[in-house]
Amino acid sequence: MSNEAAVAQNRSTENRSVSLGSAAGPLGYLALGLTLLAFGLLGTGVLNDAGVKDAGSLALFVGGLTLFIAGLLEFRGGSAVTGTAFTALGAFWVTWSQAAAASKDATALFLILWALLALTLTATHWLGGELVRGVYALFTVSLVLLAIGVLASNDTLGKVAGWVAAVAGLLAWYSATSALAGGSWGRLGLPVR
Template sequence: MSNDATAGNSTSTLGHLALGLTLLAFGIGSTGVVDHVGAADAAGLATWVGGVTLFLVGLLALRAGSTGEGTAYAALGAFWFTWGTGVGDSGSAEAAGLFLLLWALLALTLTMASGGSGLFGQGVYGLLFVALLLLGIGALADNSGLGKAGGWVAAVAGLAAWYGATAAVAGWPTSLARGSRAAAAS
């Protein structure tokens, strides 16, 4: 087994940890599984951990020469900061849905651009894309079922990102090496 926790450096680890915790809180809040806890209750975490921390991690990654990682974290930081500070405003459900769909495009871009990071890296961004797509369509269609489904997908994406960060710190595997599969099959 190899330990390729999506680059394994400190900015990647901190970025995945911040993204994971933010997505987990946002996702669980969107599902309605905890009484009296909604997605809006994650606004503080989204603003500071998801927004500011990811944006700073993105700037540090860009400074270190990691264009892909830096762009991803800075853009995700901008998304979470905007969402976290805009919760509770008098905007319409349609505006919220459009906002989520536009940011789903970012997640789709990140999914396609992260091909070199393997299935694990692509998986987190792919799940984020599906979550934002479901949440956006749910808001536009006034369909709470789609919103809850999007919340569950966001929570799973959060768990995956959190695991990636924890795996990097703890030295746990995130994928099977090609040679290990062949050896195990023999």
């Protein structure tokens, strides 16, 4: 194989990796949106006999596994920021799905530590789109409110945290849908940035 053919093959492989990474973004934000929406709505108390812990399977497989895989694809595509976000959030959801027996203090500490991660994700996406920045900012607020609610045994703060998480989920879902539609909505769609 000549040098020119090898360079062309390498470029082809690089382009394929980038497209895998960029294609994983909407998948990751759909998974994040679904998980946050379920997590949030179950936390609000609007569904009888259901709570945040009932989202365990969804958190494990959609939030955990799917986000982790999307994160690895983002890393492969060259996006360290989104790759880090998705793999870290995948780890969060896997851990959350398994943390049913944790004490009140351990749960609050867990939520505060993950709120710090969400705050980091908000900062790293500061120059990105407003919707994505809003997803991480609202997720941060939700985790902080939930941690305070857990420590204070305040169900009202937990419900407010649920609504904030649900809105973050809707933003993530909209961001992914907009990216998948490729701007084909014209004036009817909300802007992504």
